[in-house]
Amino acid sequence: MESSRLFFIIMFLYTIVLSISSINCTEKNNNLVTNQAALFVFGDSLFDAGNLKYINSTSGFQSNFFPYGQTTFKFPTGRVSDGRLITDFIAENAWLPLIPPNLLPSNSHSQFTYGANFAFGGAGALVETLPGMEVYKMGGRKFGFLNMGAYECAPGISILDTTNIGSCSKPVAELIYLYNKKFPGALRRLQRELPGFRYALHDYHTSLLERINNPSKYGFKEGKMGCCGSGLLRGINTCGNQMRHSYELCENVTDYLFFDASHLTEKAHQQFAELMWSGPPNVTGPYNLKALFELN
Template sequence: MESSQLFFIIMFLYTIVLSIISINCTEKNNNLVTNQAALFVFGDSLFDAGNYKYINNNSAFQSNFFPYGQTTFKFPTGRVSDGRLITDFIAENAWLPLIPPNLQPSNSNNQFTYGANFAFGGAGALVETFPGMVIDLGTQLNSFKNVVRSLKSALGDAEAKTIFSRAVYLFNIGGNDLVYPLVANSSLFQSNTKEKFVDFVIGNTTSVVEEVYKIGGRKFGFLNIGAYECAPVISILDTTNIGSCSKPLAELIYLYNKKFPDALRRLQRELSGFRYAFHDYHTSLLERINNPSKYGFKEGKMGCCGSGPLRGINTCGNQMGKSYELCENVTDYLFFDASHLTEKAHRQITELIWSGPPNVTGPYNLQALFELN
C-alpha cells in the first residue's frame, strides 16, 4: 500500500513539474514573438538565402548545385557561397533562427514573426536591371507588404505593429544596377549622365526605405557597394591587363558611395525616429582584396571555384554545362566564385557590421539597433 501511495505522490509531483516547465516555455515563446526584434532582408545575391532556386530558369545567377553550400550546410541551399551568408551570421548574433527565403513554400506566419528574406540574386533597385530575370527591389517591397497583411490578419494590427516597429530592416542593393550597363545595353544609362543614373539608383532605394518606414519600420541597416570593380569576373574583362580593376565600374561605384551616405542623412533628418547602421563595405572588401594575408587569406583576387584566368569565368558547378576548377582549401580564398565571397569572408564582414565602431559601421552598429527599443 505504501508503495502504491509513494508512486502516486511521485507522479503528482512529476505532473506539477511538467506543468511549470510548460508554462515557462509558453511564456518564453510569447516573449520571443512580442519582444525579440525580427530581421527583414532586401537586396541581391550577397543576401539571397535561396529565393532564386524557386524560380525555374537557367540563369547564370543559379547556385542550387554542388559545390555551393559545401562548407556548413553540406548541400546546396541556393546561397551563392560555400556556406553561410552575412545575413545568416547576423541572425545567429541576434539569437534568431536563420531567416529563410521568402519564396520557401513551407513559410508560415510563425516564421514571419522572426522575419523574412526577400533578397534575390542579380536584383537591382531599377526594374531595367536584368529585366525578366530577377525580382527587383520594388517587387521585393510588394512581397514584404504581403507578409505585413498576413501577419496583421493572423495576429491583429496591434501585435503586428509591434513586430514591424521593433524589427531591423537590412538592405544591400545597387551593385547590379551599376554592373548591368557594362555587360548589356541600358537605355536608361545611355540617356543620362553618370551622376543622374546613380541618382536614379539611390532614389529607387530610398523610396522603398520610405515605404517600409510608413509601414512602421524604424531601424535600418545598409551596406554601400563593395569593391566589385576588382572581383575576378570583372578583373578579367581587359584581356591585355588580367587582374586589373575596372576603371569605368570603379567610377560609377565611387559616385554611388559618395552620394548614398548623404541620402541616408537626409532620411534621418526627415523621418522621425529613423535610425540606421551604415557599413562601408567597399573599404572592408577592398582591404581584403589588396591585403589578403592580413586577414588570414592566401588569395584575394582569384576565385576558389570557376574557370579561366583567376577562375573569373562563372562556371562553378558546371553552370551552362561547362567544366570548372575547385580549390583545395576554401578558407584560403576571399572569393568563392567569380564574384561572391566565401563563408569565412562573410563572417569577417559580419563582425564589422554587427559590432564595429562608428568609423566602421555607424552611427549605430547592428547590435545596437537590435538592442534599441
C-alpha cells in the same frame, strides 16, 4: 496587426534590404506577451538564401549545384557561397535561427515570428520595385546600409581587360565612387526629414578592398582569384557546372576571399557580418547593428 509593433533595421547593398524587427508575440500556453526580434531580408544574390531556386530562372543565375553549400550545409541551399551568408551570421549574433527563403514550400506566409528572406539572386534596381516609403509607413525606424563594395576588383571584372589581367576596372570603380560619395549625404538627409529614423552604414567598399589587396592580413592566402570557376583567376562563372562547362575548384576554400567570380566565401561573410554588427563608427556608423538592436 494592432498587436504587432514593427521596428525595422534595413540594410541596403545595390537592391538589398535587410530588416530586423521587434514583434510582440503571444505564447499559446500562458498568453504571455514577449518581445521577439525578427529579421527580414530583401535584395539580390549577396543575401539570397535560396529563393531563386523556387522560380523559373536561367540556370546560370542559380546555385543549386555542388560545390555551393559545401562548407557548412554539405549540400547546395541556393546560397551563392560555399556556406553561410552575411545575413546568417547577423541572425546568429541576434540569437535568431537562420532565416529561411520566403518561397520555401514549408515556410508559413501568415506569421513571420523570426522574419523572412525575400532576397533574389539577380534582383534589379528597377523603379517599379523600389519600396519607397512603405517600410517607414509600416513602422520602420532603424535602418542598416552597406555602401557599394569593391567589385571593380572581383575576379569576374578584373579579367575583362585582357591587356592587364588582375587589374581593377576603372570605369566600374568610377561609378561605384560616385554612388558611395553621395550615399552618406542622402542618409543624413533622411535622418533630418524622417522622425525617429536611425541607421547604420557599413563601409563595405573599404572593407572588401582591404581584403582584396592585403589578404594575408585577414587570414586569406588569395584575394583576387576565385575558389571555383574557370579561366584566368577563375573569373569565368562556371562554378557548379550549371552551364555544362568544366570548372576548377580550390583545395582549401578558407584560403580564398572570393568563392566564385563575384561572390564571397563563408569566411569572408563572417568577417563582414562582425564589422556590421559591432564595428567602430569609422567602419559602421553612426550606429552599428548591435547598437540599433539595443536602441529603444
